[in-house]
Amino acid sequence: MKFAHAAAAIALTVPMAAAPLAGAKAEALRIAIIESLSGGQTSTGRPNVLGASYVIDKLNAAGGFNGDKIVVTEYDNGGNTAGASAKFKQALADGVHIVIQGSSSAIAGQLSEDVRKHNLRNKGKEVLYLNVGAEAMELTGEKCHFHAFRFTTTAPMRVGALVRVMKEAGTLGGRVYSINQNYSWGQDMEAAIKGNAAAGRYEVVETVLHEVNRIQDFAPFVAKIQAAKADTVITGNWSNDLLLLMKAAGASGLKARFATAFLDQPGNIGNAGDVALGHYVAHTYNAEATDGVMAEDYKKVTGHYPAYVEPNTINGVKMLAEALKAVDFKGGAIDVDKLALALENVTLTTDTGVQSIRKEDHQAYLPVVVSRVEAGVKYPVDGTNLGFRPVKVLPSDQTIYPVQASCKMTRPN
Amino acid sequence: MSGKKLFLGLLAAVLLVAVPPFLGLGWQNALTNVLIAALFATAFNLLMGQGGMLSFGHAAYYGIGAFAVLHLMRAVEGGLPFPTALLPLAGGLAGLVAGLGAGYFATLRTGVYFALVTLALAELPHALAPHWEGVFGGESGLSSMRMPSMGLDFGSSLQVYYVALGWTVVCVALLYAYTRTPFGRLTLALRDNEQRVRFMGFDAHAAKTLVFGVSAMMTGIAGGLLALSSETANYNIFSSHVSAQVVLHVFVGGSGLFFGPVIGATVLTLFSFLASEMTRAWLLYQGIIFTLIMLYAPTGIAGVVQAHIAARHRLPWGRLAGPYAVAAIGGLLAAAGTVFVVQMAEHVFSQTYRAAAAQGRWGDVALFGLTWAPHNPATWLAPLAVFALGIVILRRVRAPIARLWHGGEDEADTAASQPAHGAA
Numbered sequence: 001m002k003f004a005h006a007a008a009a010i011a012l013t014v015p016m017a018a019a020p021l022a023g024a025k026a027e028a029l030r031i032a033i034i035e036s037l038s039g040g041q042t043s044t045g046r047p048n049v050l051g052a053s054y055v056i057d058k059l060n061a062a063g064g065f066n067g068d069k070i071v072v073t074e075y076d077n078g079g080n081t082a083g084a085s086a087k088f089k090q091a092l093a094d095g096v097h098i099v100i101q102g103s104s105s106a107i108a109g110q111l112s113e114d115v116r117k118h119n120l121r122n123k124g125k126e127v128l129y130l131n132v133g134a135e136a137m138e139l140t141g142e143k144c145h146f147h148a149f150r151f152t153t154t155a156p157m158r159v160g161a162l163v164r165v166m167k168e169a170g171t172l173g174g175r176v177y178s179i180n181q182n183y184s185w186g187q188d189m190e191a192a193i194k195g196n197a198a199a200g201r202y203e204v205v206e207t208v209l210h211e212v213n214r215i216q217d218f219a220p221f222v223a224k225i226q227a228a229k230a231d232t233v234i235t236g237n238w239s240n241d242l243l244l245l246m247k248a249a250g251a252s253g254l255k256a257r258f259a260t261a262f263l264d265q266p267g268n269i270g271n272a273g274d275v276a277l278g279h280y281v282a283h284t285y286n287a288e289a290t291d292g293v294m295a296e297d298y299k300k301v302t303g304h305y306p307a308y309v310e311p312n313t314i315n316g317v318k319m320l321a322e323a324l325k326a327v328d329f330k331g332g333a334i335d336v337d338k339l340a341l342a343l344e345n346v347t348l349t350t351d352t353g354v355q356s357i358r359k360e361d362h363q364a365y366l367p368v369v370v371s372r373v374e375a376g377v378k379y380p381v382d383g384t385n386l387g388f389r390p391v392k393v394l395p396s397d398q399t400i401y402p403v404q405a406s407c408k409m410t411r412p413n
Numbered sequence: 414m415s416g417k418k419l420f421l422g423l424l425a426a427v428l429l430v431a432v433p434p435f436l437g438l439g440w441q442n443a444l445t446n447v448l449i450a451a452l453f454a455t456a457f458n459l460l461m462g463q464g465g466m467l468s469f470g471h472a473a474y475y476g477i478g479a480f481a482v483l484h485l486m487r488a489v490e491g492g493l494p495f496p497t498a499l500l501p502l503a504g505g506l507a508g509l510v511a512g513l514g515a516g517y518f519a520t521l522r523t524g525v526y527f528a529l530v531t532l533a534l535a536e537l538p539h540a541l542a543p544h545w546e547g548v549f550g551g552e553s554g555l556s557s558m559r560m561p562s563m564g565l566d567f568g569s570s571l572q573v574y575y576v577a578l579g580w581t582v583v584c585v586a587l588l589y590a591y592t593r594t595p596f597g598r599l600t601l602a603l604r605d606n607e608q609r610v611r612f613m614g615f616d617a618h619a620a621k622t623l624v625f626g627v628s629a630m631m632t633g634i635a636g637g638l639l640a641l642s643s644e645t646a647n648y649n650i651f652s653s654h655v656s657a658q659v660v661l662h663v664f665v666g667g668s669g670l671f672f673g674p675v676i677g678a679t680v681l682t683l684f685s686f687l688a689s690e691m692t693r694a695w696l697l698y699q700g701i702i703f704t705l706i707m708l709y710a711p712t713g714i715a716g717v718v719q720a721h722i723a724a725r726h727r728l729p730w731g732r733l734a735g736p737y738a739v740a741a742i743g744g745l746l747a748a749a750g751t752v753f754v755v756q757m758a759e760h761v762f763s764q765t766y767r768a769a770a771a772q773g774r775w776g777d778v779a780l781f782g783l784t785w786a787p788h789n790p791a792t793w794l795a796p797l798a799v800f801a802l803g804i805v806i807l808r809r810v811r812a813p814i815a816r817l818w819h820g821g822e823d824e825a826d827t828a829a830s831q832p833a834h835g836a837a
Contacts, residue, residue: 038689038696050764076689081554082650085643086446090569090690095438107645109553113645117558121568138553181551183543212543303768 026331028068029324030054031098032091034084034111044103044309048132049074050302052100055107055321057301065324067331069325073322075294077101081110081227088114092127097334098320102152102313105184109136109143115144118162119386126336128343130320132313132378133243136184137404140361144407147340149362152314155188155261156401157368158282159234163200165370166232166280171257173231179221179245180236183211185324189236189261205230213240218248225249228254230256238262243271250275265308269373270382281388285311286369287379289390295379304377315350315365319357322346337412341353353395362409365396426582433574441570443686448574448581449638450682454662454674455585457630461660462668463592464624466520469528470535472655473633477538478504479640479650480549480631486557486640497562498576501637505572508633509626512674520618523607526675535656543646554647572710577638584631589671591627600624661699663711667713676715692754701751735751736813743806754793756780761787 033052034047053072060069074092077084081193084107091099101111104358108131115129116170131139131150150372166172179194190207197204205228207220215221224244227231237245242262249258250272263269263281287295295305299312303344306314323343328337347356351365370391433441453475460466478501485503489495519530542549549555559567569571591597599620602610611617640646665678683698688695710717720730760766761779771775777784785792 022501037693066680076693076695080649080652080688081645081647082639082643086442090439090686093442106649107554110556110643110645110647113556114643117644120558121566136553143553210770299768300772301768301772302764306763322539383417 011161026067027329028071028096029334030073030094030096031100032088032094032096032193033100034071034077034107035086035101036079036103036107037074037076038078041103045077047308048100048102048309048313048402051306051310052132053319054298054301055314055317059321059324066334068331073254075109075340076129079104079107081107084110085114085181086383088118092118096127097336097339098130098318100130100132100313102131104232104311105134105139106137108134108139112139112143112145112148115147116143116228119145119147126340130316130318130334132316133309135188137356138184138406140363140407140408141404142352144404144409146338146362146411147408149316149318149340149343149357149364151364151366152312152398153282153284153366153368154363155185155192155236155399157225157366157399159192159196159260160199160401161282161368161370161394162234162280163196163202163281164261164394164398165174166257167200169191169391171232172200172202172259172278173257174202175205175229175231176200177205177225177228177230177233177234177256178207179225179233179239179406180207180209181212183212186212186236189234190236193234193320196291202232210241215244216243218245219252221245221253222252223250225254225256232257232259234259236261239263243268244277246272246275262265263373264305264381269386273384274386277375277385279373279375280370280391282368282370283308283311283388284315284366284368284388285352286371286388287349288371288377289369289387289393292378294351301398307381313354314364315348317348317365318350319343319348319355319364322348341412355396358400358403360403363400363401367396368394368399370394415538415721419427429582438465438570441574441684443683445570445574445577445642446686447679447682448577449635450659450662450678452581452584452638453632453635454678455588455658455671456628456635456665457659458663458668458671458674459588459591459600459631460625460628461663462670463597464566464621464622464628465601466523466625467528467660467720468519468531468625468628468656469653469660470515470531470656471537471629471659473531473535474508474629474632474655475636475639475655475659476542476646476648476650478508479646480555481507481633482637482640482760483555483557483646486559488645489562490557495562497559497565497567497641498579498639504635504637504640505630506633507667508632508636512629512658513622513626516622518628520621520625528683532653532656535653536650538652539648539653542651547604549648552647553648554645556645558644558776559641573642576641577721580634580638584634585675588631591795592671594662597622601801616711656698661703663713665703665713667715667717667719669712670719672716673713673715677713680714687807692756692759694759697755698752719732724818727820731818733817734808736817740810740814743803743804743810746799747803747807750796750798753780754800755798757785757787757792757796786837788828 013299031314033049034050036042037045056070056072064070073094075087077087081164088111094097098109100116101108112129115127116202121125126147128146131148133152135154137153139156163172176193178190180189186209190209194204226315235376242260246258258279260281262281263279268338269276285306298306320343323339323346327338327344344357373386373390374389375385377389379389433444457471460468474533481503482500485495485500515534519527519534522530543552561567565572600616603617606618662677662681663674665681667673684699685695688698706713756778757778775788777786
């Protein structure tokens with residue numbers, strides 16, 4: 001009996017002793033970066049951490065937020081959704097306010113849903129999810145919710161920009177070939193390529209969806225492109241699927257121009273070499289199109305110029321920084337809803353233009369740079385003499401697409 | 414003897430029920446994952462350890478169970494009256510059906526060929542799921558939400574933990590009871606001498622299919638618990654690393670003992686929970702642990718413990734304590750040296766450090782509460798010396814320990830070095 005009493009006493013006093021300690025201190029803003037940081041996906045997760053830390057370190061050097069340093073914790077999701085879900089729970093246990101992630105649409109979908117459910121169940125302890133790189137349409141479509149923001153482009157933004165600029169430059173041609181990876185991103189790209197046909201006055205001569213990162217030889221696909229007499233090949237392929245496709249095209253002497261979304265992934269130009277000359281890429285940032293101040297500063301910290309997914313992350317977290325300036329919790333509890341409302345009203349002038357947030361689905365308005373691979377540029381990449389020469393920078397109002405009807409956002413009262 | 418076992422079991426049960434409410438959210442989630450991993454490993458070991466069939470594709474039944482539960486959860490969200498706590502039943506049913514079907518084909522072959530067939534069968538849903546929107550939700554997968562039922566809201570991690578605890582305890586108990594049945598004995602016979610089983614008039618193929626089905630059913634329940642806990646699943650759950658993970662758990666824990674997989678799953682899940690927060694190199698450490706266990710304790714953690722328990726009356730504990738303590742020190746030294754070198758390398762080879770170094774800023778590295786100069790050879794040679802010292806100590810102390818174990822009796826070493834087969 002005595003043991004039971006003692007146990008009951010401990011059971012009652014432990015939580016009570018812990019409670020007052022938690023409430024007394026000023027609340028530090030806690031940010032969790034949940035990325036693929038081990039295994040094969042590390043090269044896609046690491047840049048997001050670098051980009052986010054680059055901005056947050058500067059914030060902390062300037063005093064942090066809410067009277068304390070911002071606490072950033074990196075969580076390794078192991079490249080899969082179950083790992084991401086487990087790490088999100090761990091982040092909650094650590095008292096997180098903001099989750100940053102971007103290197104996979106599947107993981108983005110998981111985290112976004114986890115955040116939505118957590119916020120439904122825990123009023124007053126909401127968490128914000130900042131998507132800095134996942135481009136699946138559904139993330140601002142049927143999966144959109146008030147606490148999720150996307151700071152990267154989507155397929156219609158990239159394809160729309162490519163078509164517009166290449167049309168103006170007279171390099172698009174009338175016959176467009178669509179080759180993409182068979183999953184949500186590739187399907188979004190294909191839909192965007194078809195959707196822009198009228199505006200670009202071209203005919204989609206053939207569409208192909210192929211297995212993701214499994215094809216070793218793209219020669220049969222290139223033969224089909226050749227037979228279709230395509231002027232331009234538009235593709236959302238990334239990593240090996242883009243590299244091998246371009247190499248096969250180079251080997252067969254294909255004349256068609258490539259219009260891509262991810263040609264600026266580090267290593268691509270180094271591997272493809274002269275085959276890449278004259279091909280296009282639509283991205284949100286190109287150091288050539290800027291005064292180079294940010295690029296040089298970033299290189300000082302990380303050893304390389306910002307490229308690929310990093311600029312999205314940098315600018316997305318910079319928008320968060322603006323939102324933090326707009327709110328003041330006077331050292332007290334952090335109200336995530338207020339922060340989200342402030343974020344909706346941020347307008348950030350970046351090196352390439354103005355970016356802001358669309359309130360209806362929390363998709364960012366982003367400027368898009370369309371660049372062409374050329375020699376003799378200021379910032380050659382991968383140790384070659386090639387780099388990306390900006391053809392045109394489109395302001396964000398020219399790249400945005402309509403809000404998806406599937407997005408039904410419930411706003412806080 | 415059995416009274417002592419009962420007491421230990423009750424003590425474990427009381428601890429598992431009473432302690433988690435006082436733990437943080439992080440530990441509650443980690444323990445839920447431990448329970449799920451433990452059930453998965455135990456179900457897998459029914460096939461591998463007891464049935465002698467090494468499957469490289471158990472992720473398939475884990476994933477099928479998860480998706481089955483998610484479909485039921487979505488139906489419940491849509492208004493179907495079904496108690497939330499019983500949702501994993503759907504996973505068990507789906508796992509059983511899939512397991513019987515796949516098992517029928519896989520068990521036509523044995524050994525390597527069996528493993529290859531299971532691998533191929535597991536690749537099927539992995540390739541299919543991203544494209545089959547209706548069943549697997551495409552690339553992003555399915556998601557749902559636990560609905561309140563029977564007066565509980567199932568919103569907190571603690572409630573999910575108790576659901577997982579209930580299911581895991583019941584299923585592991587059932588699997589243990591299974592080993593005591595005549596069919597459980599037959600399962601062992603299938604592993605040891607299948608031809609003899611056939612001579613005795615049993616249909617070995619049908620029996621193996623059934624063992625496969627039961628293992629897949631329990632695996633499906635584990636997958637269902639995962640779905641219940643994370644409320645989503647996508648095609649990633651079918652990937653080969655999920656299949657590999659359970660093999661790892663079972664081998665580290667020890668496949669020859671019934672509770673070996675539980676130990677392996679617990680140790681490795683907690684290790685990943687703790688280590689993945691501390692270092693990016695945790696997979697390397699996990700690999701090192703696995704390799705060392707395979708090299709020096711092939712019977713796994715449970716096998717080592719079992720050998721000590723079996724020989725407990727015979728061993729000269731008083732004389733062993735000294736050499737064991739020395740061995741522990743040697744092991745710690747070797748481990749400390751390794752960890753230091755790996756962590757230093759991780760720091761020095763990180764992108765930000767290399768960027769600073771390229772500009773001539775070879776800053777000191779803060780590690781374990783002290784700062785170290787990476788360009789100073791002593792920073793690297795000292796831990797290597799510690800590592801070498803540890804290895805020398807371990808090598809030296811091996812012979813005296815072996816002598817004490819043998820203790821003059823010739824047959825005694827068999828207990829320590831041979832796999833202790835048999836359930837429990």
